[in-house]
Amino acid sequence: xxxxxxxxxxxxxxxLFTAAVITLAFSSYKLYSYNKEQDYNEKVAEKVVSAxxxxxxxxxxxxxxxxxxxxxxxxxxxxxxxxxxxxxxxxAEDNSYYLSRxxxxxxxxxxxxxxxxxxxxxxxxxxxxxxxHNMKNNTMFGTLVKYTNQQxxxxxxxxxxxxxxxxxxxxxxxxxxxxxxxxxxxLPLENEYKDTFVSELIKxxxxxxxxxxxxxxKFVMLSTCSYSYDDARYVLIGVLQEx
Numbered sequence: 329x330x331x332x333x334x335x336x337x338x339x340x341x342x343x344l345f346t347a348a349v350i351t352l353a354f355s356s357y358k359l360y361s362y363n364k365e366q367d368y369n370e371k372v373a374e375k376v377v378s379a380x381x382x383x384x385x386x387x388x389x390x391x392x393x394x395x396x397x398x399x400x401x402x403x404x405x406x407x408x409x410x411x412x413x414x415x416x417x418x419x420a421e422d423n424s425y426y427l428s429r430x431x432x433x434x435x436x437x438x439x440x441x442x443x444x445x446x447x448x449x450x451x452x453x454x455x456x457x458x459x460x461h462n463m464k465n466n467t468m469f470g471t472l473v474k475y476t477n478q479q480x481x482x483x484x485x486x487x488x489x490x491x492x493x494x495x496x497x498x499x500x501x502x503x504x505x506x507x508x509x510x511x512x513x514x515l516p517l518e519n520e521y522k523d524t525f526v527s528e529l530i531k532x533x534x535x536x537x538x539x540x541x542x543x544x545x546k547f548v549m550l551s552t553c554s555y556s557y558d559d560a561r562y563v564l565i566g567v568l569q570e571x
Contacts, residue, residue, distance in 0.1 A: 365467070368430060368436075369415060369438075372431065373415070375391075375394065376390055376391045376392075376394050376395045377391075377407075377414065378390075385495065386407075386495045387407065387488060388405075388407050388488070388490070389490075390490050392405075392492040398431055401418040401419060402418050403417055404416070404443075404451070406458065406489050407487065407488045407490070408484055408486075408488070410483070410484060411484060413469075413471065415440075415460075416440070416441070417442065417458055417489075418442045418443070419442060419444075419445065423444060423445050426439055426440040426442040438461055438463055438468050439460070439461050441458055441468060442458065442460075443456055443457065443459075444456070444457040444459070447515065450491065451489065451494070451546070451568060452546070453517070453546070454522055455525070455546070455548070455565075456546075456548050457513070457548075457549045458548060458549070459552070460551075461552065462553045462554070462562070469550060469551075469552035470552075472562055472564050473554060475503040475534060475562075476503070476534040481537065485500055485537070486500060486566070489548065489568070494570055496570055497569045498548055498567070498568060499539075500566040501529075501530070501566060502526070502529040502530045502532075502539075503529075503533055503534050503535060503562065503564040504563060505534075505554050505556050505560055505561070505562050505563075506532070506560070506563055508559040509559065512528060512563070513549075513563065517547070522545065522547075523543070526545075526565070529563070545568075547566065547568065548566055549563050550563065550565075551563045551564075
């Protein structure tokens with residue numbers, strides 16, 4: 329009986345040790361993958377993004393000619409000063425292709441930021457939705473949930489979206505946790521529902537912004553997963569102002 333207990337104890341210790349080794353190896357692999365993907369994203373940005381020139385109104389300049397050679401699905405570049413958001417935006421024929429692909433088509437757990445396939449792709453719709461993963465290392469749209477803090481909003485009230493033809497300042501007006509099946513997340517956004525759309529999000533907003541609705545406003549909605557409940561999403565909306 330004593331030998332049995334001894335062997336059992338040795339066996340359990342062996343199982344626990346093996347589990348610990350596997351957990352450590354998996355964690356190390358995930359960290360390596362995150363760092364590798366971040367290095368790739370930074371190299372893309374370094375190649376095509378330049379600092380602002382005196383005559384420009386956006387903080388950055390993007391070489392879309394070179395970027396399009398990388399991938400013709402790229403429709404825009406999104407940038408938020410002082411945050412990791414500095415990425416290309418793609419659009420495919422569906423909303424699943426870029427969930428786990430980089431712009432070069434290689435597998436990536438981080439995926440790529442992509443516009444909804446129902447949008448026109450030139451940001452002329454009443455609402456253009458851009459999706460991105462909520463990454464724990466704050467890459468992609470991992471920092472969107474920080475807008476649940478008023479101070480974070482106060483420090484990052486605007487973003488920029490650059491396209492091959494236009495530059496936009498994105499004036500952020502509301503951010504809220506919503507169900508993925510909510511009408512707020514549906515496209516297209518018809519003219520008669522624009523006021524209701526914005527009002528509903530402002531009521532739920534996790535921060536307060538100084539904003540007055542105009543029927544001519546066009547919006548961009550940034551959408552990422554939230555872990556508040558099943559199928560929850562944190563969405564951040566802003567008004568597009570051409571510059």
